[in-house]
Amino acid sequence: MSEGDVLPKFWAEAPAPRPFDDSGLHVHRYEGVTGHSLVVFVHGWGGSGYTTWGELPNQIYDDPTLPADVALFDYVSGARRRVNNNPDLETVAEELQTQVESTPYERIVFVCHSMGGVVASAALRLSLESVSSRTRQPLAHRTIGIVFLASPRAGVRPLIFGRSKDARFLRSQNDVVARNDRFFTNRVDPHLERSAPTKLWIPLWAGRATSDAIVTHFSSAYGIPSDQSVPFRGDHRSFLHKQDLRDWVLKACRSSLLHVVQAPPDSATPAIRTQFRGHPEHSHWEDAYHEAVTKFQEKSKGIVVFDATHGQRRGEPLDLRVRVIPADLFDVRDYAVDFERYAQELASGLLHTLGVVPFGGLGLAVASEVAAQFVEIPAWVSPADTSENLEELIVLWLERTKRSLIFAHRLSRVDTGDVS
Incomplete structure (x- = not known):
């Protein structure tokens, strides 16, 4: 251009x-x-x-x-x-x-x-x-x-x-x-x-x-x-x-x-670094993300979510990347570059966990197609068709990420409440 x-x-x-x-x-x-x-x-x-x-x-x-x-x-x-x-x-x-x-x-x-x-x-x-x-x-x-x-x-x-x-x-x-x-x-x-x-x-x-x-x-x-x-x-x-x-x-x-x-999170504060990306026509997806973060932090006492959506430097590691895509208009070719970058981040350790949500009535079919892009490097791919479903999914992924980071000794064991 x-x-x-x-x-x-x-x-x-x-x-x-x-x-x-x-x-x-x-x-x-x-x-x-x-x-x-x-x-x-x-x-x-x-x-x-x-x-x-x-x-x-x-x-x-x-x-x-x-x-x-x-x-x-x-x-x-x-x-x-x-x-x-x-x-x-x-x-x-x-x-x-x-x-x-x-x-x-x-x-x-x-x-x-x-x-x-x-x-x-x-x-x-x-x-x-x-x-x-x-x-x-x-x-x-x-x-x-x-x-x-x-x-x-x-x-x-x-x-x-x-x-x-x-x-x-x-x-x-x-x-x-x-x-x-x-x-x-x-x-x-x-x-x-x-x-x-x-x-x-x-x-x-x-x-x-x-x-x-x-x-x-x-x-x-x-x-x-x-x-x-x-x-x-x-x-x-x-x-x-x-x-x-x-x-x-x-x-x-x-x-x-x-x-x-x-500025990273306070080193003394247990934190999960996240980044959200949705679609400009669906601002309610981001609203669901923020609601999920709030609910997770209320439940996981002592752990904060550091949202790097608009403040991440190139090359900084992430614990959880949340990507929501419109299922009804999905064409894998439109996302090839993004999926390749996510796979490289997972392989290099710059990204600990990737969660992809095909949103809409065709979400289940699209989820299978997306999952096929990450066979060798697993990612979490789940469909959602309401904002409530999306919010629940993100809360679940945050809890899974927390447990994974604790088991990998990358997050302090603190009184975080029930994670089941």
């Missing part, structure tokens, strides 16, 4: 401040280097892809301690709507989701100013709500950090922006902000030190302007851990160009890129 097929534009040189160009995602990468991490800037109301940020993208691009390429996302808002097209912010969020998901980057960090935080938050939410035929991981599973800068996470004061097209996406209690809030509350662990193994682990950061007349301190820090929310001198826009703010953004990006990806 050519670069032009992947993104509207690609640049190999370092980004520099420039006037508004075409809307879309503009990626700057190191020439000749295939990166795995990307820092994406999303401007706020009335801003633009380059002029909003000044030298901040350059600093991140040039920092040798930040192994990431840089992208700037531009969209029409504010006064620019008078002379350009007029998509609403839900459409803008879909565009951001689609364009970032189309890139090959496995780890994404967002840096968002003001309304850009609403756009990026909606993009993550939509990535798990939307139905598509994409082959890459959803954006929410690839995002490992979001830096909000004066973003109205709980909306803005009622009179701000008046009756503009963007206003309804910013007012307190509006539908988009409310849905974003439910998504982050129910699905995301925002702490740098992971505290909720069954949720997506996406550290959230908030930079607040001390003289902000648009976004209140409460709104900008809403839902952010207190030690990841920092005030800076300046107003809603001027504080973006203060060096102390820039230094803090670099630190937040660095912490997200390095800490999240590399």
Whole structure:
């Protein structure tokens, strides 16, 4: 696939401040280097892809301690709507989701100013709500950090922006902000030190302007851990160009890129490393997975499940990989590459246990076909036709994995309750 097929534009040189160009995602990468991490800037109301940020993208691009390429996302808002097209912010969020998901980057960090935080938050939410035929991981599973800068996470004061097209996406209690809030509350662990193994682990950061007349301190820090929310001198826009703010953004990006990806479970805590993969049209499969993990941890006291679904480095071992596939549309040729990789992981010891679930009315027939791919290296293959069946199956596999790891002396014998 050519670069032009992947993104509207690609640049190999370092980004520099420039006037508004075409809307879309503009990626700057190191020439000749295939990166795995990307820092994406999303401007706020009335801003633009380059002029909003000044030298901040350059600093991140040039920092040798930040192994990431840089992208700037531009969209029409504010006064620019008078002379350009007029998509609403839900459409803008879909565009951001689609364009970032189309890139090959496995780890994404967002840096968002003001309304850009609403756009990026909606993009993550939509990535798990939307139905598509994409082959890459959803954006929410690839995002490992979001830096909000004066973003109205709980909306803005009622009179701000008046009756503009963007206003309804910013007012307190509006539908988009409310849905974003439910998504982050129910699905995301925002702490740098992971505290909720069954949720997506996406550290959230908030930079607040001390003289902000648009976004209140409460709104900008809403839902952010207190030690990841920092005030800076300046107003809603001027504080973006203060060096102390820039230094803090670099630190937040660095912490997200390095800490999240590399941090294993506490070595003193017995843990099973798992990874889930389903299908973008069936988000209820992942919901069943999270429910199963919760039930298992409640029963297996003393053992946690470390979910590496969106935070596993290449080459890191896994204890249990759960793969759910749609049985009614199954063609073994579509999964040949994946099955070969799983077999190699099992043979090399990078993967201890593989569980494959053909889901749907044809599950039993497909299960036999899948099992034939792992004759020499056994895997667990079982059909399911309801979310409840899937949940019970994953709980069973977690318990089997626990017993296997204990017998192999890879997991401490602790008071784990009944495993029969």
